[in-house]
Amino acid sequence: MKPFDWRLALAVTIVGLVCLAWLGVAGVLLWAVLDPADWQTVLEALGGKGGLLVLLWAGSLIPTAAALRHLIEHYLRAPAKLAEEARLLLETDVQRLPTPRGSAENRRLAEVIGQLVAQREALKEDMDQRVQAASRQTELEKNRLAALMSELTKSVVVCNLDGRILLYNNRARLQFRRLSRLPTPAGGAELMGLGRSIYTVLDRKLVNHALENVQRRLLRGASAPSAQFVTATPTGKLLRVQMTPVRDVATDDTGARATDTMTGFVLLIENITADMQADAEKDRILTSLTEGSRSALANARAAAEVLELPDIPEGLRERLLGVIREEVQGLSRRIDELQPTSSAALRSRWPLEDMLGEDLVEAGLRRLESELELQVDAEPGDQGVWLKVESFTLLQAVIHLAGRLHDRCRVRSLTLRVGQREGQGVLDLIWMPCDGVGDKAELGWDQEPIQVGSETLSLTVRDVLERHGGECWIEQETEDDRHRCFFRLLLPLAAPQEELPATTFMRHESRPEYYDFDLFRTTARTRSLDDSPLTELAYTVFDTETTGLNPAEGDEIIQIGAVRIVNGKVLAHEFFDQLVDPQRIIPPASIPIHGITPEMVRGQPTIDAVLPTFHGFCQDTVLVAHNAAFDMRCLQLKEKRTGVRFDHPVLDTLLLSALVHENQDSHRLEAIAERFGLTIIGRHTAIGDAMVTAEILVKLIPLLAEKGIHTLEQARQAAQKTYYARVNY
Amino acid sequence: MASKILIADNQPNLLMSLEYLMQRQGFDVSLARDGNKAMAMIRQQRPDMIIMEAGMPGQSGFEICQQVRADSALRAIPIVMLSTKARETDIAKGMALGADAYIVKPFSTDDLVNRVRGLLGEGR
Numbered sequence: 133m134k135p136f137d138w139r140l141a142l143a144v145t146i147v148g149l150v151c152l153a154w155l156g157v158a159g160v161l162l163w164a165v166l167d168p169a170d171w172q173t174v175l176e177a178l179g180g181k182g183g184l185l186v187l188l189w190a191g192s193l194i195p196t197a198a199a200l201r202h203l204i205e206h207y208l209r210a211p212a213k214l215a216e217e218a219r220l221l222l223e224t225d226v227q228r229l230p231t232p233r234g235s236a237e238n239r240r241l242a243e244v245i246g247q248l249v250a251q252r253e254a255l256k257e258d259m260d261q262r263v264q265a266a267s268r269q270t271e272l273e274k275n276r277l278a279a280l281m282s283e284l285t286k287s288v289v290v291c292n293l294d295g296r297i298l299l300y301n302n303r304a305r306l307q308f309r310r311l312s313r314l315p316t317p318a319g320g321a322e323l324m325g326l327g328r329s330i331y332t333v334l335d336r337k338l339v340n341h342a343l344e345n346v347q348r349r350l351l352r353g354a355s356a357p358s359a360q361f362v363t364a365t366p367t368g369k370l371l372r373v374q375m376t377p378v379r380d381v382a383t384d385d386t387g388a389r390a391t392d393t394m395t396g397f398v399l400l401i402e403n404i405t406a407d408m409q410a411d412a413e414k415d416r417i418l419t420s421l422t423e424g425s426r427s428a429l430a431n432a433r434a435a436a437e438v439l440e441l442p443d444i445p446e447g448l449r450e451r452l453l454g455v456i457r458e459e460v461q462g463l464s465r466r467i468d469e470l471q472p473t474s475s476a477a478l479r480s481r482w483p484l485e486d487m488l489g490e491d492l493v494e495a496g497l498r499r500l501e502s503e504l505e506l507q508v509d510a511e512p513g514d515q516g517v518w519l520k521v522e523s524f525t526l527l528q529a530v531i532h533l534a535g536r537l538h539d540r541c542r543v544r545s546l547t548l549r550v551g552q553r554e555g556q557g558v559l560d561l562i563w564m565p566c567d568g569v570g571d572k573a574e575l576g577w578d579q580e581p582i583q584v585g586s587e588t589l590s591l592t593v594r595d596v597l598e599r600h601g602g603e604c605w606i607e608q609e610t611e612d613d614r615h616r617c618f619f620r621l622l623l624p625l626a627a628p629q630e631e632l633p634a635t636t637f638m639r640h641e642s643r644p645e646y647y648d649f650d651l652f653r654t655t656a657r658t659r660s661l662d663d664s665p666l667t668e669l670a671y672t673v674f675d676t677e678t679t680g681l682n683p684a685e686g687d688e689i690i691q692i693g694a695v696r697i698v699n700g701k702v703l704a705h706e707f708f709d710q711l712v713d714p715q716r717i718i719p720p721a722s723i724p725i726h727g728i729t730p731e732m733v734r735g736q737p738t739i740d741a742v743l744p745t746f747h748g749f750c751q752d753t754v755l756v757a758h759n760a761a762f763d764m765r766c767l768q769l770k771e772k773r774t775g776v777r778f779d780h781p782v783l784d785t786l787l788l789s790a791l792v793h794e795n796q797d798s799h800r801l802e803a804i805a806e807r808f809g810l811t812i813i814g815r816h817t818a819i820g821d822a823m824v825t826a827e828i829l830v831k832l833i834p835l836l837a838e839k840g841i842h843t844l845e846q847a848r849q850a851a852q853k854t855y856y857a858r859v860n861y
Numbered sequence: 862m863a864s865k866i867l868i869a870d871n872q873p874n875l876l877m878s879l880e881y882l883m884q885r886q887g888f889d890v891s892l893a894r895d896g897n898k899a900m901a902m903i904r905q906q907r908p909d910m911i912i913m914e915a916g917m918p919g920q921s922g923f924e925i926c927q928q929v930r931a932d933s934a935l936r937a938i939p940i941v942m943l944s945t946k947a948r949e950t951d952i953a954k955g956m957a958l959g960a961d962a963y964i965v966k967p968f969s970t971d972d973l974v975n976r977v978r979g980l981l982g983e984g985r
Contacts, residue, residue: 426945427872430966434878437970441885448881455874 140204144197151189210234211241218245227253285485287401290378293394295330295339307403308333311365314710314737314745322748325706327670327698330399332751334373338363342375347394350377362404370408374400417470424466432459484600486626489517489550492526492559496548499527503585504538506546511562513551518626519559521600526623529593530561532582533619537563541573549618557625562618573617578604600624661754661781662845666833669844671697671783672750673826674708675818676763677726679718683766688714689739690728692746693818695826696753700833702826708749709819711736726816743767743774750780754844758801758825760784781844785828787851792835794854804828863889864981865906869899869913869922870943879912882970883977896920900928903935910981912973915944915955915963923958930959939980943968 163171178185210233217230229246232239281288287304291297309320311333323333330339342359349357358376365371378396435455438444444452493510500508530548537543547562565573578593597604603622608615661669674694680687694708711728713736723729757763760782767778789799793807805812805824808831812824841847866888868879876892883890891906893899896919903911903925911929915922922942929935942960944951955963962976 422947423945426947426966427875430943430945430968431872431874431878433967434875434882434970438878438882441882444881448877451877455877459874 143200210238289399292396370405372402372404428459484520511549513549519557520624520626529596557623559621560618670753672753673756675821691818693822743776747776755780756783758785790854864909865889866910867908869893912941926958
């Protein structure tokens with residue numbers, strides 16, 4: 133049913149009234165111009181037919197209404213509809229073209245609007261494509277940066293001016309792990325993380341001093357200002373830190389530099405403890421060889437010069453000869469004592485890199501096969517041996533030796549093997565000698581200039597080995613009643629490198645998220661946590677696995693897993709995952725639930741060691757857990773024993789879920805995850821549950837905002853009013 | 862009358878050679894094996910010349926040098942410093958603290974004798 137059209141009714145009324153008025157005027161005019169007799173005749177003629185006149189008048193209104201309706205439809209309603217459709221097109225991204233209706237002019241207008249819409253869509257599509265291309269480029273650049281950072285062998289940390297970390301690389305992460313009080317993979321995460329303060333690991337005054345120096349140089353117009361300082365860590369390590377500014381350079385219309393402000397700083401951190409120890413050892417040896425020898429030489433020389441004098445009493449002669457003997461023997465002893473350390477410490481070496489033995493063998497196989505017509509294979513040696521080598525030149529030396537074996541001894545197949553013997557790394561180049569065929573292998577080959585293909589180097593194999601502090605000889609061994617020969621190259625060992633911890637539960641990203649440039653914009657927090665918007669807060673989302681459900685009656689924590697949320701992003705690579713020795717029996721009935729056996733917690737740190745580090749991990753964040761009352765009770769019961777107080781603000785995803793989805797039956801972790809389409813990997817492992825709880829919190833925050841809950845205080849107050857908030861542990 | 866020379870060094874082997882050498886040159890020689898004894902002997906004997914090692918145990922040669930130069934009664938005694946420390950900074954320190962000569966070990970005994978005679982104004 134169409135709605136009542138008041139405009140049509142008004143128009144018809146007006147037309148009717150106009151007709152009535154016209155009739156009235158016509159009557160008055162007739163009355164005025166006619167004789168009274170004629171007027172009387174007209175009245176008599178009309179007499180009794182007034183009803184007919186009214187009917188005629190009313191009847192004439194029907195076609196009038198139809199005509200008006202048509203006119204309104206064409207000239208009023210059609211433009212109005214077009215205007216509405218145009219407004220919809222303007223305010224939304226609906227792509228439907230306006231329907232041509234109404235007058236010819238209106239139809240033409242609709243067509244023009246349609247063309248404008250099509251043009252807008254084309255422009256939008258073009259813009260979208262450009263934005264996508266730019267985004268792809270940006271993403272590519274970000275990935276390149278991340279790749280570059282993760283491969284760097286120096287620790288890199290980028291901070292904003294408040295000292296908040298907004299980028300760090302894996303080397304920095306590993307370096308700061310060594311400073312942690314917790315000697316397990318979970319250690320270090322409390323020190324290095326996005327949004328954390330660099331001042332927890334470096335002295336604030338030291339960093340500020342360097343910062344002031346850099347800023348002063350910037351003000352003086354220095355093009356590349358930097359500052360450097362050395363600091364000692366609480367564990368006694370020496371770090372050399374180089375600071376360079378992150379500058380925000382704005383240019384004016386002419387392209388000239390308008391402003392040059394510092395928005396943050398880059399720290400290149402190098403552990404120089406080993407270098408300093410090596411330098412100290414060099415100093416000790418040199419001092420011992422110089423100052424220590426000077427005294428002995430002075431004694432011997434003075435004695436010798438006195439002996440040259442004529443008429444020396446016989447007794448004195450004997451004593452002076454004894455002095456010379458004694459001092460020379462002392463010098464010999466000193467040199468013998470210094471020999472083992474001095475040869476290693478004083479030799480000038482090439483910059484050597486740490487390389488896994490298997491990688492060196494792999495590279496050797498490729499190089500030998502490409503350079504020589506030889507069949508080369510690898511023999512399993514010791515696994516996980518790390519060597520200090522300059523791999524390119526070392527393999528040139530190996531190719532030289534292999535080439536000599538090939539040319540002079542007619543060896544057609546070789547084997548490479550890497551291992552470890554008495555504190556030294558060994559690389560063996562093994563061959564099976566052919567009896568009576570060709571020459572014998574000679575150690576003298578190591579004195580020849582290295583020859584690789586047609587290229588002859590100025591170096592010999594011996595040079596290469598000396599630069600490595602290594603040695604080389606030929607040995608024989610018997611295998612399956614056959615003699616095998618091998619060149620044994622002794623090489624320095626390197627400390628095994630730490631690998632990235634397994635991230636089996638991690639999400640799909642292949643590259644760790646070690647940067648968040650949005651943090652450049654954050655400044656020191658001035659308002660209290662309670663008044664802070666939920667979207668701006670940093671959270672530590674955690675879960676504990678315990679021996680049972682009654683912490684007050686002696687159930688203990690056996691695992692803590694936690695992950696942080698900074699800037700609305702779950703930092704899946706900055707996690708805390710630690711087993712804890714509960715120092716009590718784990719009830720067998722609980723093992724199928726959490727999967728943690730007594731063997732797994734044996735040798736793990738106790739809660740006394742774990743909680744201080746976990747407290748550091750949670751610093752400056754809001755604690756979040758699913759059914760937080762239980763987990764908080766577990767932590768709080770340990771406050772007295774560990775001296776660590778968890779007085780952080782707390783949010784509970786169970787209560788927040790009940791707040792947002794009040795009509796849902798279940799607010800169990802699995803049920804919420806299913807509602808949000810999240811997959812739990814590792815349910816009932818502390819880190820698995822913490823990870824999915826974090827994802828849930830991220831999804832809950834916008835839903836809370838829809839309910840008018842924006843700040844931490846609002847969220848806490850609203851959560852306390854839910855039914856579930858009444859449970860106690 | 863023979864000049865009195867105090868030779869102080871913690872190396873007995875060197876003391877033996879220098880004692881004979883200086884006695885043969887006609888000096889009246891006394892010996893000290895450490896810094897404390899050397900200082901006591903200086904105050905007691907007022908030698909005409911002090912030859913001492915810079916890095917002796919007890920009071921070092923540098924400390925003795927300072928004390929001698931600070932004492933108006935001893936100030937004029939020439940001091941020859943012997944040392945195993947050969948850096949320019951060490952030499953500068955010895956000379957600044959009042960040594961008249963700084964001789965780095967090992968040294969030529971002829972050179973030492975000449976320096977001693979020169980400082981005593983005896984010449985050859």
